[in-house]
Amino acid sequence: MKNNETMTEILKKLNTPVNNIELAERIIISSLKTIMQYTSCEYFEDLLKADKTSILDKFKKLSQEEIDYLIKRMDDASILPIEKCQVIVQKIIPQKTRKSLASYFTNDIGIEFMSEFVKKYYNNTFDKKVIIADPFLGSARTITKTIEKLGFENIKKIYGIEKYYLSALVGYSAILKATKGEIDIEVIHGDTFNVITNILRNNRLNNYSTDIILTNPPFTRWSNLDNQYRNKLINIIKELNYSKYLTRKDASLQILSMFLVDYLLKDNGLVISVLPASTFYTNSGNGYKHLLKKNYEVYAILENNGSSFSEDSGFKEIMLIAKKTQKINNYKTFFGKLRNEEEIKNIIKEIFNFNNKNRVNLYNLPEIMDRNWSFLFEDSDFRNTILKIINYGKEQETLIEFNNLFKKENIIRGIEMYGTDFFFIPNKFWTIKNETNEYVEIYNNTNQKTLRIKRELLTKVLRKPNMFANKMAVKPSSYALSIPEDLDFDYDLKEYIDYGVKSGTAKFSITAWGEKWYSHIHNQIQKKQPYGNIFLPDKVDSTFKHRGVFANYTENETIATKNFYILKIKDKEAQKLLTLWFNSTIFLSIFISMGKKISDRFIRFLGQDYFHGVIPNINNIDNDLKTDMIDLFDNIKEKEFPPLKHQFEIDEFLKIRYILDSLILEMIGINEKEIQNNIYKYIKKKLI
Numbered sequence: 001m002k003n004n005e006t007m008t009e010i011l012k013k014l015n016t017p018v019n020n021i022e023l024a025e026r027i028i029i030s031s032l033k034t035i036m037q038y039t040s041c042e043y044f045e046d047l048l049k050a051d052k053t054s055i056l057d058k059f060k061k062l063s064q065e066e067i068d069y070l071i072k073r074m075d076d077a078s079i080l081p082i083e084k085c086q087v088i089v090q091k092i093i094p095q096k097t098r099k100s101l102a103s104y105f106t107n108d109i110g111i112e113f114m115s116e117f118v119k120k121y122y123n124n125t126f127d128k129k130v131i132i133a134d135p136f137l138g139s140a141r142t143i144t145k146t147i148e149k150l151g152f153e154n155i156k157k158i159y160g161i162e163k164y165y166l167s168a169l170v171g172y173s174a175i176l177k178a179t180k181g182e183i184d185i186e187v188i189h190g191d192t193f194n195v196i197t198n199i200l201r202n203n204r205l206n207n208y209s210t211d212i213i214l215t216n217p218p219f220t221r222w223s224n225l226d227n228q229y230r231n232k233l234i235n236i237i238k239e240l241n242y243s244k245y246l247t248r249k250d251a252s253l254q255i256l257s258m259f260l261v262d263y264l265l266k267d268n269g270l271v272i273s274v275l276p277a278s279t280f281y282t283n284s285g286n287g288y289k290h291l292l293k294k295n296y297e298v299y300a301i302l303e304n305n306g307s308s309f310s311e312d313s314g315f316k317e318i319m320l321i322a323k324k325t326q327k328i329n330n331y332k333t334f335f336g337k338l339r340n341e342e343e344i345k346n347i348i349k350e351i352f353n354f355n356n357k358n359r360v361n362l363y364n365l366p367e368i369m370d371r372n373w374s375f376l377f378e379d380s381d382f383r384n385t386i387l388k389i390i391n392y393g394k395e396q397e398t399l400i401e402f403n404n405l406f407k408k409e410n411i412i413r414g415i416e417m418y419g420t421d422f423f424f425i426p427n428k429f430w431t432i433k434n435e436t437n438e439y440v441e442i443y444n445n446t447n448q449k450t451l452r453i454k455r456e457l458l459t460k461v462l463r464k465p466n467m468f469a470n471k472m473a474v475k476p477s478s479y480a481l482s483i484p485e486d487l488d489f490d491y492d493l494k495e496y497i498d499y500g501v502k503s504g505t506a507k508f509s510i511t512a513w514g515e516k517w518y519s520h521i522h523n524q525i526q527k528k529q530p531y532g533n534i535f536l537p538d539k540v541d542s543t544f545k546h547r548g549v550f551a552n553y554t555e556n557e558t559i560a561t562k563n564f565y566i567l568k569i570k571d572k573e574a575q576k577l578l579t580l581w582f583n584s585t586i587f588l589s590i591f592i593s594m595g596k597k598i599s600d601r602f603i604r605f606l607g608q609d610y611f612h613g614v615i616p617n618i619n620n621i622d623n624d625l626k627t628d629m630i631d632l633f634d635n636i637k638e639k640e641f642p643p644l645k646h647q648f649e650i651d652e653f654l655k656i657r658y659i660l661d662s663l664i665l666e667m668i669g670i671n672e673k674e675i676q677n678n679i680y681k682y683i684k685k686k687l688i
Contacts, residue, residue, distance in 0.1 A: 001008075001101070002161075004067045006065075006066060007021050007025050007069075008021060009064060010066050010069070010070070010401060011024060011418075013058065013062060013066075013168070014058050014059075014179065015058070016029075016165045017093075018092045018093070018094065018166070020091075020092045021095070023091075023092050023347050024092055024095055024358060027089055027166060027169075027170060028072065028169070028496070029073050029074055030079050030081070030085050030173075031080065031082065031085060031169045032074065032076055033074055033079055033175065034082045034177050035053075035056070035172070035173050035176060036177045038180060038181035039176070039181060040181075040601065044067065044070065044071050047065070048060055051593070052077075054188070054189075055169060055172045055187050055188075055189060056337070057190075058348075061121060067599030070293040072086060077146060082170065082173050082174045083144075083174065085169055085170045085173070085174070086139040086140065086141050086144070086174050087139075087141070089139050089166055089168075089170045090105045090138070092166070097164070097369040099191070099224075101163055101164055101218065102218035102219055103136070103138065103163070103164065103218055103219035104141055104216055104218075104311070104312075105138050105216065105310060106138075106141065106151075106216045106274055106309055107308070107309055107311050109304065109341050110142075110216075110274055110309035110319060111141055111145045112145070112341050113143040113319065113338060113347070114142050114145070114214050114319075115142070115146040115149040115150075115166070116344050116345065116348060117150070117272060117348055117351075118132075118146050118148045118212055119146075119150050120352070121270050122150055122154065122212075124352075125270075126154075129154055129155055129156035129211070130154065130156060130211035130212055131155075131156050131157045131158075131210045131211050132153060132155055132157075132158050132211065132212045132213075132214070133158065133160060133161075133213050133214075133264065134160045134161075134213065134214050134215045135161050135215055135217075135257070135261060135264065136161065136162070136192060136193045136215050136217045136218060136257065136494075136571060137160030137161060137162040137168065137171045138162060138171065138176050139167045139169070139170045139171050139173075140160060140170070140171030140187075141174075142214045142215075142216075143158060143171070143174075143175055143516045144174045144178040144287065145177060145212065147169070147179060148178060150668070152179040152182060155179070155183055156183065156502040157183065157186070158175055158179070158185050158186075159185070159187065159208065160172075160175075160186075160187050161187075161188045161189075161190060161192045162188075163189075163190065163192070165189050168188075169189075169618040171187055172187035175187070182612065183325050184614075188419070191259060193232075193233055193256070193661040196260050197236050197239065197240075200239070204235070205429055208264055209264065209265075209268070210265055210266060210269060211262045211266055211269050212269060212271075213261050213265055213270070213272075213273075214271075215257075215261060215271075215272075215274075216273065216274040216310060217253070217254045217257030217261075217271050217273065217307070218253050218257060219252075219253060219254045219255065219257065219275075219276050219315065220252060220253055220422070221657055222284075222347070228604065233253075233256055234246070234251065234257075237251075237259055240263050242262075242291075244258065245287030245288060246286075247283060247284060248335060250277075252282070252284045252285065253278060254275055255284060255285060255287070255288045258275070258288055259291075260272065262295065262324070263289060266324070267325060267326065269285055269324045270322070270324075270656070271320070271321075272320065272321050273319070273320045274309040274317055274319055275317065275318055276315045276317055276318075277303075277316040277321055277374055278315070278316075279318075280301070280372070280374060281371065281372040281373060282596075283594060283608065286371070289370070289373070292322060293362055294558060295324055296323060296324055296325065297323045297325055297328055298322045298323040299333065299351055300319075300320075300321045300322070300333060300334040301318050301319070301321070301334075301373065301377075302319040302321070302335075302336055302337065302338050302347070303337045303357070303377055304318075304319070304338050305339040305340065306335070316682065319338070319618075321351070328363065330361060330363065331362075331363070332354065332359035332360060332675075333359060333360055333361075333362050333376075334350060334351045334356060334359050335358055335359075335360060335376045335377050336350060336351075336358055336360055338375075338417065346669060358380050358386070359382045360383070360387075366387075366390045366394065366614065367401055367613075368390070368594060368612055368613040368614060369386075369387070369403075369594065371594075372596065374594075375593050375594045375683070378432065378654055378682075379682065381391065381678055382589075382593070382678060382679075382681075383593075384683075387591065388670075388675070389665075389675065390614055392668065392670060393668040393669070394614070395621055395669075396668070398617055398667060398668045399614045399615070399616060399617060400569070400615065400616075401612055401613065401614055402610060402612065402613055402615050403458045403611050405568065405615065405617065405618070408611060410566055410567060411607055411610055412528055412530055412532075412565070412568065412570050413538075413562050413564075413565055413566075413607060413615075414530055414559065414560035414561045414562045414564045414565070414566055415461075415480070415521060415525065415528065415559060415560070415562060416524065416561075416562045417521065417562070418511075418513070418517075419505050419506050419507070419508055419522065419538060420483070421505040421507040422462065422505040423481050423509075424463060424478050424479065424480060424481070425440065425442060425443070425453070425458070425478065425479045426478065429446060429499070429503060430443065430444055430496075430626045433442050433450060435455075436455075437448070437455065438454065438455055439453060439454060439455060440453050440455060442456055442496075444499070445534065447499075449499075451490050451492040451496055453481070453492065453493065453496065454490070457482055457483055457493070457527065458481060458482070459480045460479060460480075460556075460558055461476055461478050461479065461480040461558065461559050461561065462474070462476050462554075462558060462559075462560040462561065463476075463478045463538070463554070463560075463561050464561075465537035465563050466546065466553045469546060469549065469551075470545040470548040470549060470640050470641050470642070471548075471549060471552075471637075471638065471639065471640055471641065472551070472553050472579055472636065472638075473553050473555070473637035473638055474552045474553070474554060474637075476558055480559060482521050482522040483518045483519050483521075483522050485516045485519040485522070499626070501595050501683050510640060514552050523558060530560065530566055531557040531559055532558070532566035532567050532568040533553060533554050533555075533558070533567070533575045534551055534552070534567035534569065534575055534578055534579055534582070535553075535554070535558075535560050535564040535565070535566055536550070536551055536564060536565040536582060537550065537564060537581070538561075538564060538565065538612065540603065540604070540606055541601055541663065542592060542595070542601060542603045543645070543686070543688070544588075544643055544645065544687060545616070545643060545645075546643055547582050547644060548640070548642050548643055548644060548647065549641050550582050550583050550588060550591070551579050551583050553575060565605075565607060565610060571618075573618070573630060574618045575614060576633040577618050577621070577633075578615060578616070580632070580660060580663075581616050581664065584661055584664045585657060585660075585661045585679050585680065586661060586665070586679060587682050588644070588683060589678035590614075591603075591605060592683065592686050593682075593686075607629060616664070621667055624662065625666060625667055628663060629663050629667070632659060632660060632663060636656055636660075639656070641653060644687060645684070645688075648680065658676075661679070662676065
């Protein structure tokens with residue numbers, strides 16, 4: 001028991017929380033013994049006096065009794081190989097601590113790839129000794145594997161920064177062993193952002209300018225970070241002159257980390273980093289993508305067959321491989337998947353094979369693709385087909401970005417509702433009994449009451465996308481209750497409101513909006529004017545299991561809930577042409593391949609994706625073709641379409657889809673049947 005108490009006190013002074021004191025002790029003892037071996041210090045006291053590394057400064061704060069305890073344990077305890085300690089130390093970090101550190105550790109396939117690529121890159125690029133670093137060091141497994149592959153005789157200096165002390169200690173020990181103590185090593189314990197800022201303020205950047213950076217930066221939701229720390233990070237990024245690349249207030253921790261990496265990396269330097277895939281399809285990543293395209297040749301972006309390159313990561317991750325250079329010359333990036341360690345050397349060969357069809361020029365991507373690089377991992381034949389369609393359409397000005405034809409106010413999200421069983425009629429409690437020009441008569445099955453609501457307070461509304469999933473032209477079947485704040489309630493309306501309060505259906509609205517809660521729908525309608533004729537669902541099942549059409553159309557201007565995006569376009573012909581576009585297999589292929597995955601099942605486009613997405617240039621369509629397209633729309637708008645998958649199996653609907661897509665491609669200016677066949681081949685595979 002006494003031993004545990006002593007070790008607990010030592011760990012407290014080392015500021016190192018652990019979930020297994022015995023393992024932590026063995027890791028510390030093994031690390032210290034390794035350091036002593038490769039610094040030629042026979043006694044622990046000599047090691048502390050030698051002052052060879054700041055990583056041991058914390059041990060100088062121990063009492064003599066605690067130092068004696070460690071010395072005794074060095075004699076008694078069995079020593080773990082430091083390579084084993086590098087793995088075990090990851091496991092003894094308490095879950096709460098690991099969450100606060102937002103730290104992830106690169107897995108074996110990631111480490112093997114990084115080290116092999118560095119070896120190839122070094123042989124191709126350098127004729128000197130290099131500086132290698134990891135600003136988010138962990139236990140240095142990536143660095144030590146790279147030393148093994150590259151040979152420490154080719155390395156001038158290695159440094160790393162690590163926030164969790166025991167990982168930093170193990171990392172230093174492992175690097176020392178791997179280099180046999182024969183090169184300059186510096187492992188700094190601390191918060192990387194603070195460390196880099198201090199380096200900058202002390203004019204010591206030259207000592208840390210780096211040739212090769214291998215890293216797996218911290219990742220967590222911005223909202224998980226303390227507000228004071230968030231502000232501090234933003235100020236550091238501003239001080240380093242990267243604020244122009246911050247595209248959102250809720251920045252991503254891994255993106256701020258990559259700005260530090262860029263700051264440290266020399267021209268012609270190599271960075272290989274594990275990153276969440278979301279880095280390249282969320283709005284917060286747009287600034288970093290801009291930096292990459294401005295300052296780097298992006299050699300490759302790789303997926304892992306197992307979804308992540310980190311141990312115990314629940315995130316889909318990619319690996320970025322890029323060379324920092326101002327001389328970017330129409331470079332094409334390799335996109336591929338790393339399935340197993342046996343493939344690593346072949347993948348590296350492919351990355352350096354510039355004739356490979358899996359390469360994409362990131363520097364001239366259409367805006368819609370630039371917003372979501374995950375699309376670039378798609379099958380190369382399909383990807384190139386979509387690129388060809390969009391690029392050709394833009395060149396011919398038959399396709400145009402939405403924002404070049406319309407304004408931001410032409411696409412809006414529908415109204416938000418707090419209490420669907422109050423604000424929408426019919427609902428759980430009230431059915432429509434009768435309608436006149438002046439009133440809608442409603443009936444309550446629970447209390448058998450009949451009320452009359454003035455028609456002027458009711459607005460037709462599209463509510464649930466799945467109610468309109470199989471027909472293009474639709475008619476709303478619900479009313480939204482829109483009550484002005486200053487309205488004098490008649491008896492029936494007052495009865496309806498009182499029932500909403502007593503039944504609890506108005507509870508969320510009252511909590512959210514206070515005294516005038518009953519007017520929040522009215523206020524939204526007045527402010528947003530959410531009236532339109534084209535409606536795009538906010539999210540859909542990625543396999544369209546129960547969906548036959550994507551976009552809906554209404555003859556009369558209609559409002560919709562937030563489950564839809566509403567296109568506010570006055571021209572009737574334009575409404576029909578755009579409804580056809582959003583239901584074409586060409587658009588659906590774009591949507592399915594570029595949509596943002598929000599769960600295992602659902603995908604979506606955000607308003608910004610539509611705003612920057614391509615649509616037919618309705619001002620540039622041949623009149624005869626326009627007539628054919630509108631005739632088709634009028635002929636099919638009332639049809640009940642089966643789920644999309646079955647439209648390729650039923651002759652009647654296959655014919656409709658074929659005619660629709662042929663007209664869309666003709667409108668774009670493409671007459672190659674192979675393009676249409678490739679699209680069908682792809683989407684049928686996706687709908688399985």
